[in-house]
């Protein structure tokens with residue numbers, strides 16, 4: 001390495017030749033085939049691909065919920081074998097909160113169960129993240145009184161409050177209306193700007209991938225294989241169009257872009 005050159009960023013997460021499949025004795029469904037990539041600290045890493053290409057399955061495997069049949073997934077060089085609070089997951093579904101607990105109690109819950117923080121410490125940290133996602137006034141509200149977007153903010157605060165090495169998000173905004181989705185994307189970028197956490201985000205929206213990602217892994221249809229890895233654009237509004245078009249051509253060669261969704 002030349003003197004004075006910046007040190008290459010070490011990989012936080014390595015996905016190395018990973019094949020994932022579901023199976024009973026008679027039928028095997030292959031979800032991904034020999035997928036490899038690396039996520040570095042502070043990345044907003046997007047898994048993008050058509051429905052059924054294995055994005056959620058890959059995220060579950062990074063979460064430790066599913067073991068590869070081939071290849072390895074490593075975090076800090078250690079093979080992932082089970083779920084752990086160093087990887088927190090935010091899902092698409094609005095019902096991922098405990099309905100009998102308030103916003104504050106929901107955010108505190110994993111910290112108390114998994115991190116064994118004292119209640120007072122967990123409470124302070126939970127409130128700090130509830131404030132970050134703009135829900136201070138709703139700390140004592142129950143989930144059924146919140147909108148879909150607010151529930152997703154709570155789920156994000158709950159994941160972030162654990163201060164995981166990597167936050168895994170599986171289409172967290174897909175069930176929201178278009179305007180709320182757009183707002184949540186901006187808010188997520190702002191949150192990232194404030195803390196620089198590492199994010200791995202699954203979507204099948206090209207536009208969402210380009211807005212959110214600094215790196216975008218494009219997967220081919222079922223079973224998912226890496227089609228391309230692209231660098232994101234710094235300012236989506238200024239120059240996102242060409243990247244949207246390029247990804248569209250990778251996924252749907254020879255067809256016209258129709259707005260990116």
Ligand SMILES: Nc1ncnc2c1ncn2[C@@H]1O[C@H](COP(=O)(O)OP(=O)(O)OP(=O)(O)O)[C@@H](O)[C@H]1O
Nearest residue numbers: 022029031050051052053054055056057058204222
């Ligand atoms: N629990 C399961 N049992 C058997 N097959 C499954 C299971 N979950 C997913 N699959 C299959 O694995 C493949 C990949 O599914 P996965 O949900 O990972 O795709 P995806 O890219 O996230 O799709 P979507 O965008 O529609 O959520 C699909 O063929 C799916 O039918």
